[in-house]
Amino acid sequence: MTELLIKGGTVYTPDGPRRADVHVSDGAIVRVEPGLAIGPDGKQIDVDGMYVLPGAVDVHVHSRDPGFPEKEDFATMTAAAAAGGVTVVLDMPNTVPAVDSAGVLESKAALARSKAQVDFGLWGLIRSSTTPEQLEAMADAGAVGFKAYLAYSFSLSRKQVLYSPDDEDPDLEPPADYGTLARLAPVVAALGLPLAIHAEDPTVLAAFRRPLLTYDDLLESRPPEAEAVAVSAAAAVARESGAHLHIAHLSSALGLQAAEDAVKVGTSLSVETCPQFLLLTAQDFDQVGSAMKMLPPIRGAADREALVGGLKRGVISVVSTDHAPHTDEEKSRRFEDAPAGSPGVQTLYLSCLQLAKDLGDVWLAPRWVSQAPADLFGLSRSKGAIAPGFDADIVIVDPRGKTRVRPEHMRSRQRHGALEGKEFDFSIQSVFLRGERFAPGGKARGRMVRPALVAR
Numbered sequence: 001m002t003e004l005l006i007k008g009g010t011v012y013t014p015d016g017p018r019r020a021d022v023h024v025s026d027g028a029i030v031r032v033e034p035g036l037a038i039g040p041d042g043k044q045i046d047v048d049g050m051y052v053l054p055g056a057v058d059v060h061v062h063s064r065d066p067g068f069p070e071k072e073d074f075a076t077m078t079a080a081a082a083a084g085g086v087t088v089v090l091d092m093p094n095t096v097p098a099v100d101s102a103g104v105l106e107s108k109a110a111l112a113r114s115k116a117q118v119d120f121g122l123w124g125l126i127r128s129s130t131t132p133e134q135l136e137a138m139a140d141a142g143a144v145g146f147k148a149y150l151a152y153s154f155s156l157s158r159k160q161v162l163y164s165p166d167d168e169d170p171d172l173e174p175p176a177d178y179g180t181l182a183r184l185a186p187v188v189a190a191l192g193l194p195l196a197i198h199a200e201d202p203t204v205l206a207a208f209r210r211p212l213l214t215y216d217d218l219l220e221s222r223p224p225e226a227e228a229v230a231v232s233a234a235a236a237v238a239r240e241s242g243a244h245l246h247i248a249h250l251s252s253a254l255g256l257q258a259a260e261d262a263v264k265v266g267t268s269l270s271v272e273t274c275p276q277f278l279l280l281t282a283q284d285f286d287q288v289g290s291a292m293k294m295l296p297p298i299r300g301a302a303d304r305e306a307l308v309g310g311l312k313r314g315v316i317s318v319v320s321t322d323h324a325p326h327t328d329e330e331k332s333r334r335f336e337d338a339p340a341g342s343p344g345v346q347t348l349y350l351s352c353l354q355l356a357k358d359l360g361d362v363w364l365a366p367r368w369v370s371q372a373p374a375d376l377f378g379l380s381r382s383k384g385a386i387a388p389g390f391d392a393d394i395v396i397v398d399p400r401g402k403t404r405v406r407p408e409h410m411r412s413r414q415r416h417g418a419l420e421g422k423e424f425d426f427s428i429q430s431v432f433l434r435g436e437r438f439a440p441g442g443k444a445r446g447r448m449v450r451p452a453l454v455a456r
Helices: 074-083 102-113 132-141 178-191 202-207 215-221 224-241 253-264 275-279 282-292 301-313 345-358 364-376
Strands: 003-013 016-025 028-033 043-046 051-054 056-061 086-091 119-122 124-126 146-149 153-155 160-162 194-198 244-247 269-273 394-398 427-433
Touching: 003 394, 051 364, 056 074, 056 345, 056 364, 074 086, 074 345, 074 427, 086 345, 102 119, 102 132, 124 132, 124 178, 132 178, 146 178, 178 194, 178 224, 194 224, 202 224, 215 282, 224 244, 224 253, 244 253, 253 269, 253 301, 269 301, 275 301, 275 345, 345 364, 345 394, 345 427
Parallel strands: 003 043, 003 051, 056 086, 086 119, 124 146, 146 194, 194 244, 244 269
Antiparallel strands: 003 016, 016 028, 051 394, 153 160, 394 427
């Protein structure tokens, strides 16, 4: 039996922060009380003056593995996660091959187990051709939820999700649409899993399409109306079917209003946003450059303020990253040629601690990145809390430290991200996964997580 005592810190518990010691035995938390002691064979770590936080659960990451490991693989992505205090990642299904069946999900899980430094879960894909039986099989295989990419086609030969609005290629299966959602949402509801959407309406995008030569072109091509229309339409489907709708990477004030309106009329709906939308605005592009190119885009100051307000009010309950790296060479191309996406998993906790501190309550951060995500995705029997019986996924944070985001410290393959140069009033001192301290270059220890309750 291995024992660990984390002594003297301020622990964020399910009842809020308090001064306590955390006793860990064989990877699980057994006691959270002041004045604890362990035997001579145990290991004690003194963390006086530190915060002791539950490991973060990033519900929206793109490992690029399999398919594009030169951009990122499970090893580099989860090493970045661990360095930033993220101990569970939920990987999106648009890898290659896309996770559209139980067999692909099981194959991807095996690949992840061989590389992952932290625990992981896998999303399943909803295509326009997806059947109820495929959803049920993916749920049985452990899918944490199902994602529909509105406006994104599917290459039948490459088994890849693509944004190809003009292509008449017969190889491309049309995107999942609101009809697809209406057909499959009752099945998702019966499975008890969330239905997530990339919320951009394809007809609105088609009306505003243009060459993307500048950042203003990008903003004009992805107007907030596209997000709001998608949220409203998908919410109507969810409300009728009883499915729980999850809005990924919300970026606009208009989209937020659509989500709030849907909740007011009884829709079961949750919203995530991302640090880049909470900390940056379009005005930062001149300084940040193409590292800021992403979909949906980072918008104006009014959108940022609305999202911060929605987070503070609890309308937005989860902060994730949409971690979506490419190579630094790809991102250094001319704006029109640079792919969309940025890394972010390594800076999730620090950015949220800073935002929560600026809002006047630093303890909001573990709610946004740990407690709420674990609750939402059926992981709250073992993840998202520092309490007896939970996995000892623990992050030690120095509230007196400083961290500047520098490329040489980033563990993702893409080292130059949208938050490069940001400074936070905290530093991460240690990260534990099931009671074992993370060390760079260590063995793969990640396990696949599955939702605790899947209703039939």
